[in-house]
Amino acid sequence: MNRDERARRAYEGLMGVQAEKAFADVRAVSPQMYETVLEGAFGGPLARSELSRRERELASAAIVASLGGADRRLASHVRGALHQGVAPHELLALAEHVAVYAGFPRALNALDVVNEVLQEAGAPGQPALHRVQLADHETVVAQKGDHGPAVILSHSLGVDWRMWEPVMERLSQGRRVFAYDFRGHGGAAGAPRPFTMDDLARDMGGVLDAFDIDRAHVVGLSMGGGIAQTFAVRSPERIESLALLATTDQAFAAFEGRARSGEEDGMEAQIVPTLTRWFTAPALATNGWGVQYARELIRRFDPADWAAAWRAFKDVDVEGKLAGLQAPTLVLVGEEDYSTTPEVMSGVAERIPGSTYQVLPGTPHMQTLERPDLVADALDRFLPADR
Structure with missing residues:
Protein backbone atom coordinates (compact mmCIF):
# COMPACT_ATOMS: atom_id res chain seq x y z
CA MET A 1 0.00 0.00 0.00
CA ALA A 121 -27.91 13.56 11.45
CA GLY A 122 -31.40 13.24 12.95
CA ALA A 123 -30.06 12.85 16.49
CA PRO A 124 -32.75 13.23 19.16
CA GLY A 125 -32.70 16.37 21.26
CA GLN A 126 -31.25 16.29 24.75
CA PRO A 127 -33.59 15.85 27.72
CA ALA A 128 -34.43 18.92 29.77
CA LEU A 129 -32.47 18.88 33.03
CA HIS A 130 -34.03 20.01 36.30
CA ARG A 131 -32.35 20.52 39.65
CA VAL A 132 -34.77 19.27 42.30
CA GLN A 133 -34.49 19.79 46.04
CA LEU A 134 -35.58 16.74 48.03
CA ALA A 135 -35.89 16.45 51.81
CA ASP A 136 -32.17 16.49 52.59
CA HIS A 137 -30.31 16.74 49.28
CA GLU A 138 -30.48 17.98 45.71
CA THR A 139 -30.70 15.78 42.65
CA VAL A 140 -30.91 16.05 38.88
CA VAL A 141 -33.98 14.95 36.91
CA ALA A 142 -33.89 14.53 33.12
CA GLN A 143 -37.21 14.94 31.31
CA LYS A 144 -38.27 13.91 27.81
CA GLY A 145 -41.79 14.46 26.55
CA ASP A 146 -44.31 17.07 27.68
CA HIS A 147 -47.65 15.25 27.51
CA GLY A 148 -49.16 11.89 28.28
CA PRO A 149 -48.79 9.46 31.19
CA ALA A 150 -45.93 10.05 33.61
CA VAL A 151 -43.12 7.47 33.66
CA ILE A 152 -40.31 7.56 36.26
CA LEU A 153 -37.07 5.65 35.65
CA SER A 154 -34.76 4.50 38.46
CA HIS A 155 -31.23 3.47 37.42
CA SER A 156 -28.75 0.82 38.53
CA LEU A 157 -26.25 1.14 41.36
CA GLY A 158 -23.00 2.70 40.14
CA VAL A 159 -24.26 4.79 37.21
CA ASP A 160 -26.70 7.71 36.84
CA TRP A 161 -29.77 8.81 34.90
CA ARG A 162 -27.94 8.59 31.56
CA MET A 163 -28.24 4.82 31.79
CA TRP A 164 -31.78 5.42 30.49
CA GLU A 165 -30.86 7.84 27.71
CA PRO A 166 -30.71 5.15 24.97
CA VAL A 167 -34.43 4.40 25.52
CA MET A 168 -35.81 7.79 26.56
CA GLU A 169 -36.52 9.13 23.08
CA ARG A 170 -38.65 6.12 22.21
CA LEU A 171 -40.46 6.08 25.54
CA SER A 172 -41.22 9.82 25.38
CA GLN A 173 -43.48 9.42 22.36
CA GLY A 174 -46.83 10.19 23.98
CA ARG A 175 -45.44 10.07 27.52
CA ARG A 176 -43.69 12.32 30.06
CA VAL A 177 -40.53 10.47 31.02
CA PHE A 178 -38.46 11.39 34.08
CA ALA A 179 -35.07 9.81 34.85
CA TYR A 180 -33.40 10.94 38.06
CA ASP A 181 -30.19 10.38 40.04
CA PHE A 182 -30.85 8.59 43.30
CA ARG A 183 -28.85 9.17 46.49
CA GLY A 184 -25.09 8.81 46.21
CA HIS A 185 -25.17 8.92 42.40
CA GLY A 186 -24.63 11.60 39.75
CA GLY A 187 -26.19 14.88 40.79
CA ALA A 188 -27.07 13.36 44.17
CA ALA A 189 -23.52 12.21 45.00
CA GLY A 190 -22.54 12.92 48.60
CA ALA A 191 -26.12 12.93 49.90
CA PRO A 192 -26.37 12.18 53.64
CA ARG A 193 -25.14 8.70 54.55
CA PRO A 194 -25.99 6.06 55.60
CA PHE A 195 -29.35 5.66 53.92
CA THR A 196 -31.95 2.93 53.54
CA MET A 197 -34.23 1.57 50.85
CA ASP A 198 -37.07 3.43 52.59
CA ASP A 199 -35.10 6.67 52.19
CA LEU A 200 -34.64 5.92 48.50
CA ALA A 201 -38.35 5.18 48.10
CA ARG A 202 -39.23 8.48 49.81
CA ASP A 203 -36.87 10.23 47.40
CA MET A 204 -38.72 8.71 44.45
CA GLY A 205 -41.96 10.08 45.87
CA GLY A 206 -40.24 13.44 46.34
CA VAL A 207 -39.27 13.54 42.67
CA LEU A 208 -42.88 12.87 41.66
CA ASP A 209 -44.09 15.55 44.07
CA ALA A 210 -41.68 18.07 42.53
CA PHE A 211 -43.52 17.67 39.22
CA ASP A 212 -47.02 17.48 40.79
CA ILE A 213 -47.41 13.85 39.75
CA ASP A 214 -49.79 11.83 41.94
CA ARG A 215 -49.50 8.50 40.12
CA ALA A 216 -46.83 7.21 37.73
CA HIS A 217 -45.65 4.24 35.76
CA VAL A 218 -42.58 3.17 37.72
CA VAL A 219 -39.62 1.48 35.99
CA GLY A 220 -36.46 0.31 37.77
CA LEU A 221 -33.36 -1.64 36.78
CA SER A 222 -31.18 -3.59 39.24
CA MET A 223 -31.00 -1.54 42.47
CA GLY A 224 -33.43 0.84 40.78
CA GLY A 225 -35.82 -2.11 40.60
CA GLY A 226 -35.38 -2.63 44.33
CA ILE A 227 -36.24 1.03 44.88
CA ALA A 228 -39.28 0.70 42.59
CA GLN A 229 -40.53 -2.33 44.55
CA THR A 230 -39.96 -0.59 47.89
CA PHE A 231 -41.87 2.45 46.64
CA ALA A 232 -44.70 0.18 45.47
CA VAL A 233 -44.88 -1.49 48.90
CA ARG A 234 -44.86 1.89 50.71
CA SER A 235 -47.14 3.79 48.32
CA PRO A 236 -49.19 1.37 46.17
CA GLU A 237 -51.77 4.11 45.55
CA ARG A 238 -49.17 6.01 43.49
CA ILE A 239 -48.38 3.12 41.13
CA GLU A 240 -50.07 3.09 37.72
CA SER A 241 -47.86 0.21 36.60
CA LEU A 242 -44.57 -1.38 37.62
CA ALA A 243 -41.75 -2.55 35.35
CA LEU A 244 -38.91 -4.47 37.02
CA LEU A 245 -35.75 -4.97 34.97
CA ALA A 246 -32.77 -7.13 35.98
CA THR A 247 -33.54 -6.87 39.68
CA THR A 248 -34.27 -8.87 42.80
CA ASP A 249 -36.71 -8.79 45.70
CA GLN A 250 -34.14 -10.18 48.15
CA ALA A 251 -30.53 -9.34 48.90
CA PHE A 252 -27.57 -11.41 47.69
CA ALA A 253 -24.83 -12.47 50.11
CA ALA A 254 -22.27 -10.69 47.89
CA PHE A 255 -23.65 -7.19 48.56
CA GLU A 256 -21.72 -6.57 51.79
CA GLY A 257 -18.49 -7.83 50.20
CA ARG A 258 -18.88 -5.36 47.34
CA ALA A 259 -19.39 -2.55 49.85
CA ARG A 260 -16.24 -3.50 51.77
CA SER A 261 -14.20 -3.93 48.60
CA GLY A 262 -15.03 -0.38 47.51
CA GLU A 263 -13.88 0.94 50.88
CA GLU A 264 -10.76 -1.20 51.19
CA ASP A 265 -9.61 -1.79 47.61
CA GLY A 266 -10.80 1.41 45.90
CA MET A 267 -12.85 1.91 42.78
CA GLU A 268 -10.29 0.71 40.21
CA ALA A 269 -10.65 -2.73 41.75
CA GLN A 270 -14.42 -2.65 41.09
CA ILE A 271 -14.17 -2.16 37.34
CA VAL A 272 -13.44 -5.71 36.19
CA PRO A 273 -15.89 -7.58 38.45
CA THR A 274 -18.64 -5.04 37.78
CA LEU A 275 -18.32 -4.76 34.02
CA THR A 276 -18.04 -8.53 33.57
CA ARG A 277 -21.30 -8.90 35.55
CA TRP A 278 -23.01 -6.20 33.53
CA PHE A 279 -22.02 -6.83 29.90
CA THR A 280 -21.46 -9.68 27.46
CA ALA A 281 -17.94 -10.52 26.30
CA PRO A 282 -18.60 -9.14 22.77
CA ALA A 283 -19.78 -5.81 24.22
CA LEU A 284 -16.66 -5.56 26.37
CA ALA A 285 -14.49 -6.39 23.37
CA THR A 286 -16.04 -3.76 21.10
CA ASN A 287 -16.03 -1.23 23.97
CA GLY A 288 -18.90 0.91 22.74
CA TRP A 289 -20.37 3.96 24.42
CA GLY A 290 -22.32 2.01 27.05
CA VAL A 291 -19.24 0.14 28.30
CA GLN A 292 -17.11 3.29 28.25
CA TYR A 293 -19.78 5.22 30.16
CA ALA A 294 -20.15 2.53 32.83
CA ARG A 295 -16.38 2.14 33.24
CA GLU A 296 -15.84 5.88 33.64
CA LEU A 297 -18.60 6.27 36.23
CA ILE A 298 -17.34 3.37 38.33
CA ARG A 299 -13.80 4.75 38.19
CA ARG A 300 -15.00 8.18 39.38
CA PHE A 301 -17.34 6.86 42.07
CA ASP A 302 -16.86 7.92 45.69
CA PRO A 303 -16.09 4.71 47.64
CA ALA A 304 -18.18 5.95 50.56
CA ASP A 305 -21.23 6.42 48.30
CA TRP A 306 -20.58 3.03 46.70
CA ALA A 307 -20.47 1.27 50.08
CA ALA A 308 -23.55 3.12 51.35
CA ALA A 309 -25.56 2.09 48.28
CA TRP A 310 -24.62 -1.60 48.55
CA ARG A 311 -25.45 -1.58 52.26
CA ALA A 312 -28.84 -0.04 51.56
CA PHE A 313 -29.50 -2.63 48.84
CA LYS A 314 -28.53 -5.53 51.11
CA ASP A 315 -31.49 -4.58 53.34
CA VAL A 316 -34.07 -4.67 50.55
CA ASP A 317 -37.19 -6.16 52.11
CA VAL A 318 -39.94 -6.65 49.56
CA GLU A 319 -40.07 -10.41 48.94
CA GLY A 320 -43.71 -11.51 48.80
CA LYS A 321 -44.99 -8.03 49.73
CA LEU A 322 -46.35 -7.16 46.27
CA ALA A 323 -48.73 -10.10 46.07
CA GLY A 324 -51.69 -7.77 46.44
CA LEU A 325 -50.51 -5.07 44.03
CA GLN A 326 -53.34 -4.22 41.66
CA ALA A 327 -51.23 -2.38 39.10
CA PRO A 328 -50.03 -4.14 35.90
CA THR A 329 -46.48 -5.44 36.38
CA LEU A 330 -43.82 -6.38 33.84
CA VAL A 331 -40.77 -8.44 34.86
CA LEU A 332 -38.06 -8.12 32.23
CA VAL A 333 -34.96 -10.35 32.34
CA GLY A 334 -31.94 -10.70 30.08
CA GLU A 335 -31.28 -14.16 28.70
CA GLU A 336 -27.55 -13.65 29.37
CA ASP A 337 -27.88 -11.95 32.75
CA TYR A 338 -25.65 -13.90 35.13
CA SER A 339 -26.35 -11.57 38.05
CA THR A 340 -30.13 -11.38 38.31
CA THR A 341 -30.60 -14.54 36.28
CA PRO A 342 -33.80 -15.77 34.60
CA GLU A 343 -34.16 -18.13 37.58
CA VAL A 344 -34.01 -15.19 40.02
CA MET A 345 -36.35 -13.03 37.96
CA SER A 346 -38.90 -15.77 37.36
CA GLY A 347 -39.15 -16.07 41.15
CA VAL A 348 -39.84 -12.33 41.38
CA ALA A 349 -42.60 -12.72 38.77
CA GLU A 350 -44.14 -15.71 40.56
CA ARG A 351 -44.41 -13.69 43.76
CA ILE A 352 -46.41 -10.97 41.97
CA PRO A 353 -49.59 -12.70 40.77
CA GLY A 354 -50.74 -11.56 37.37
CA SER A 355 -47.38 -10.09 36.37
CA THR A 356 -46.01 -10.50 32.86
CA TYR A 357 -42.63 -12.23 32.59
CA GLN A 358 -40.50 -11.64 29.50
CA VAL A 359 -36.99 -12.80 28.55
CA LEU A 360 -34.91 -10.58 26.26
CA PRO A 361 -32.72 -12.73 23.97
CA GLY A 362 -28.96 -12.18 24.06
CA THR A 363 -29.30 -9.51 26.74
CA PRO A 364 -27.08 -9.14 29.84
CA HIS A 365 -27.68 -7.37 33.15
CA MET A 366 -27.17 -3.81 31.89
CA GLN A 367 -30.07 -4.04 29.50
CA THR A 368 -30.42 -0.43 28.38
CA LEU A 369 -26.69 -0.02 27.65
CA GLU A 370 -26.28 -3.13 25.53
CA ARG A 371 -29.73 -3.88 24.04
CA PRO A 372 -31.72 -0.64 24.27
CA ASP A 373 -33.72 -1.63 21.20
CA LEU A 374 -35.21 -4.68 22.92
CA VAL A 375 -35.84 -2.80 26.16
CA ALA A 376 -37.53 0.10 24.37
CA ASP A 377 -39.72 -2.33 22.39
CA ALA A 378 -40.82 -4.16 25.53
CA LEU A 379 -41.53 -1.01 27.56
CA ASP A 380 -43.24 0.74 24.66
CA ARG A 381 -45.65 -2.17 24.34
CA PHE A 382 -46.27 -2.29 28.10
CA LEU A 383 -46.66 1.40 28.94
CA PRO A 384 -49.78 3.30 27.84
CA ALA A 385 -49.26 6.44 25.77
CA ASP A 386 -51.22 9.33 24.27
CA ARG A 387 -50.64 8.87 20.55
Missing part, protein backbone atom coordinates in the same frame (compact mmCIF):
# COMPACT_ATOMS: atom_id res chain seq x y z
CA ASN A 2 1.55 3.32 -1.08
CA ARG A 3 1.26 6.61 0.83
CA ASP A 4 -1.69 7.82 -1.23
CA GLU A 5 -3.67 4.64 -0.62
CA ARG A 6 -2.83 4.70 3.08
CA ALA A 7 -3.98 8.31 3.30
CA ARG A 8 -7.29 7.59 1.58
CA ARG A 9 -7.91 4.60 3.81
CA ALA A 10 -7.06 6.59 6.94
CA TYR A 11 -9.37 9.43 5.92
CA GLU A 12 -12.31 7.15 5.19
CA GLY A 13 -11.72 5.23 8.43
CA LEU A 14 -11.71 8.45 10.45
CA MET A 15 -14.43 10.42 8.73
CA GLY A 16 -16.68 7.79 7.20
CA VAL A 17 -16.63 9.33 3.71
CA GLN A 18 -14.26 9.13 0.76
CA ALA A 19 -11.53 11.75 0.59
CA GLU A 20 -12.26 12.45 -3.08
CA LYS A 21 -15.81 13.44 -2.20
CA ALA A 22 -14.91 15.43 0.92
CA PHE A 23 -12.10 17.40 -0.76
CA ALA A 24 -13.58 17.69 -4.28
CA ASP A 25 -13.61 21.49 -4.13
CA VAL A 26 -10.03 21.65 -2.85
CA ARG A 27 -8.83 19.24 -5.54
CA ALA A 28 -10.55 21.26 -8.27
CA VAL A 29 -8.83 24.49 -7.17
CA SER A 30 -5.45 23.11 -6.13
CA PRO A 31 -4.43 19.50 -6.69
CA GLN A 32 -1.22 20.34 -4.81
CA MET A 33 -3.15 21.41 -1.68
CA TYR A 34 -5.28 18.27 -1.93
CA GLU A 35 -2.14 16.13 -2.04
CA THR A 36 -0.51 18.08 0.78
CA VAL A 37 -3.50 17.73 3.09
CA LEU A 38 -4.31 14.13 2.26
CA GLU A 39 -0.83 12.64 2.14
CA GLY A 40 0.84 14.98 4.60
CA ALA A 41 -1.75 14.65 7.35
CA PHE A 42 -3.88 11.59 6.73
CA GLY A 43 -1.05 9.57 5.21
CA GLY A 44 1.21 10.61 8.09
CA PRO A 45 0.41 11.25 11.77
CA LEU A 46 -3.36 10.77 11.46
CA ALA A 47 -2.87 7.24 10.11
CA ARG A 48 -0.96 6.11 13.17
CA SER A 49 -2.44 4.02 15.94
CA GLU A 50 -1.01 5.67 19.06
CA LEU A 51 -4.31 7.54 19.37
CA SER A 52 -7.57 5.78 18.57
CA ARG A 53 -9.73 7.14 15.78
CA ARG A 54 -12.28 8.21 18.38
CA GLU A 55 -9.63 10.11 20.34
CA ARG A 56 -8.30 11.75 17.19
CA GLU A 57 -11.72 13.02 16.14
CA LEU A 58 -12.46 14.42 19.60
CA ALA A 59 -9.05 16.11 19.63
CA SER A 60 -9.53 17.47 16.08
CA ALA A 61 -12.97 18.86 16.88
CA ALA A 62 -11.69 20.54 20.05
CA ILE A 63 -8.67 22.08 18.30
CA VAL A 64 -10.63 23.39 15.32
CA ALA A 65 -13.32 24.77 17.63
CA SER A 66 -10.69 26.51 19.75
CA LEU A 67 -9.01 28.08 16.71
CA GLY A 68 -12.33 29.48 15.46
CA GLY A 69 -13.16 30.66 11.96
CA ALA A 70 -13.31 27.19 10.39
CA ASP A 71 -16.92 26.14 10.87
CA ARG A 72 -17.06 24.00 7.75
CA ARG A 73 -14.04 21.98 8.85
CA LEU A 74 -15.36 21.78 12.40
CA ALA A 75 -18.61 20.34 11.05
CA SER A 76 -16.70 17.66 9.15
CA HIS A 77 -14.88 16.61 12.33
CA VAL A 78 -18.13 16.59 14.32
CA ARG A 79 -19.51 14.22 11.69
CA GLY A 80 -16.33 12.20 11.98
CA ALA A 81 -16.74 12.01 15.75
CA LEU A 82 -20.30 10.73 15.33
CA HIS A 83 -18.94 8.14 12.88
CA GLN A 84 -16.52 7.01 15.60
CA GLY A 85 -19.36 6.44 18.07
CA VAL A 86 -19.07 9.67 20.04
CA ALA A 87 -22.48 10.36 21.63
CA PRO A 88 -24.31 13.65 21.00
CA HIS A 89 -24.11 14.63 24.67
CA GLU A 90 -20.34 14.09 24.57
CA LEU A 91 -20.03 16.56 21.70
CA LEU A 92 -22.10 19.08 23.66
CA ALA A 93 -19.79 18.52 26.64
CA LEU A 94 -16.83 19.15 24.31
CA ALA A 95 -18.20 22.62 23.57
CA GLU A 96 -18.36 23.27 27.33
CA HIS A 97 -14.75 22.11 27.62
CA VAL A 98 -13.72 24.55 24.88
CA ALA A 99 -15.36 27.37 26.88
CA VAL A 100 -12.93 26.78 29.75
CA TYR A 101 -9.77 26.86 27.62
CA ALA A 102 -10.64 28.97 24.57
CA GLY A 103 -13.40 31.27 25.80
CA PHE A 104 -17.15 31.50 25.45
CA PRO A 105 -17.39 33.10 21.98
CA ARG A 106 -15.62 30.16 20.32
CA ALA A 107 -17.40 27.64 22.52
CA LEU A 108 -20.81 29.09 21.68
CA ASN A 109 -19.90 29.08 18.00
CA ALA A 110 -18.83 25.44 18.31
CA LEU A 111 -22.12 24.66 20.05
CA ASP A 112 -24.01 26.08 17.07
CA VAL A 113 -22.01 23.91 14.66
CA VAL A 114 -22.46 20.79 16.79
CA ASN A 115 -26.19 21.41 17.00
CA GLU A 116 -26.50 21.89 13.24
CA VAL A 117 -24.67 18.61 12.57
CA LEU A 118 -26.76 16.73 15.14
CA GLN A 119 -29.96 18.03 13.54
CA GLU A 120 -28.65 17.07 10.12
